[in-house]
Structures are given as structure tokens and as C-alpha cells.
Amino acid sequence: MSESLYYELATLNIKVKVIEPGNVATDFTGRSLDVVMDDSLEDYQAYYQNVLQKQLDSFQTNVSAPQAIAKVIYEAATDPSDRFRYLAGGDAEFLMDRRRNLSDEEFMGMISSMF
Secondary structure (H helix, E strand, O other), X not given: OHXXXXXXXXXXXXXXXXXEEOOEOOHHHOHHHOOOOOOOOHHHHHHHHHHHHHHHHHHHHOOEOHHHHHHHHHHHHXXXXXXXXXXXXXXXXXXXXXXXXXXXXXXXXHHHHHO
16 A cells, blocks of 8 residues: 555655564563453454464564664655665564565465464
């Protein structure tokens, strides 16, 4: 959607920028996941058990400082160029590298294996 807006709004001299952060050292994996971990939401229990519990340590240890993400956001907001994508964090850079170097099927298989 953002890419479509990029082209559409370029004719009006409006720039669209996409910030792609990885995991950020915030409480995202804390209180925001309370809803998913609610036992009354039976449809999410398999997801929670298979994905979140396995990945939670990674979510909490492979993180970027919020200040590093803010720096990238500021860079994008003040960059007069037509650059579209700004990666923020080592894990975001890793995923984009994998995205560039794998076929769609390989990349989707890699991501699916995490779930």
C-alpha cells in the first residue's frame, strides 16, 4: 500500500517513506501480548504455544534501542531524497538481506519454519 502511495503522491511532490524496524527494546512483548495469552481466546492458543513461547526470548534479546529506531525515523523524515525504504535494526537488515537473496518460496519457507 505504501509503495502504491509513493507513486501516486509523487505527482503531487509528496514523499512517502517506509520505516522497517526490527524488534525494539520496549514493552511490546510484555503487556501488549496479554490479549494473545488470554486463555479464553482458544483460537490463539496454538499460535501462542507454537510461536510466541518459542520466539519470545529472541524477541527480547535481539532488539534495538528505541533511540536507534528514532534516529532512522528522523533520518527518513528529514531526507529530501526519493529514498523509499529505511531499515532500522540488525534483525530488520538480516531479514531484508534474506528477502533479497532468496526466492519467494525460500523466504516464505524460512519465515514459515519459525511458526
